[in-house]
Amino acid sequence: MKNIIITGTSRGIGYEMVALLAQAGHNVLALSRNAVPVSGLEITNCHCFSCDITDPDDIKKVPLFLKEKGWKHVDVLINNSGYLVNKPFSELSLEDFKQSYDVNVFGVFSLTQAVLPFFKKSGHVVNISSMGGVQGSAKFPGLAAYSSSKGALITLTELLAEEFKQTGPSFNVLALGAVQTEMLEEAFPGYEAPLTATQMAAYIIDFSLTGHTFYNGKVLEVSSSTP
DSSP states (O other): OOEEEEESSSSSHHHHHHHHHHHTTEEEEESSSHHHHHHHHTTTTTEEOOOOOOOOHHHHHHHHHHTTOOOOOOOEEOOOOOOOOOOGGGGGGGHHHHHHHIIIIIIIHHHHHGGGGGGEEEEEEEEEEEGGTTTTSOOOTHHHHHHHHHHHHHHHHHEEEEHTTTTTOEEEEEEEEEEHHHHHHSSEEETTOSEEEEHHHHHHHHHHHHHTTOOOOOOEEEEESOO
16 A cells, blocks of 8 residues: 555546545645545545645645644655646736746646655656657747746756655656547647546556656657647
């Protein structure tokens, strides 16, 4: 049984990961601004509370929870939260850009730093990025804020892997292609992705539990199509 923290669990891939991991017997801490969907699952080995990873006060709740619940260590952190805005560059506001980086980069930084003291060398941090953030991949109009922030997350992951390669945990990043989620539907109405949220959740779970044995500081492109 592993102790696993997941962000962005109110819907989509994150929500599916919570159910699959809990069913497999792992201890799960599910973090999202909206804790209602996960709390409705009523799973005894799943804990959840409202947590906005862009709010420093909410970030402080996480190590306090781990201490109160007796989690002596964290095995896996999956930084799955994401914010996507699809607008022409000329219509993007500074707030759009700030929100993208607050969730996709700064929130990851804040939570990872807060949880770091609970990791052993064998721990694994998995950051969820996008094919749009991969240098040299196909780029799409309207995603300047989203894709550039996901590119920053990729570089951050590589840097953290280098900095902690002697002590752990391991850091890897998955650059996902299109997955049929609510977020995708909101940004690209009518687009049909080749993979479901449940399919991608199962892949991410397997990688989170075993990938650090083979990889550290790596960007794995997880996409069967473009986008």
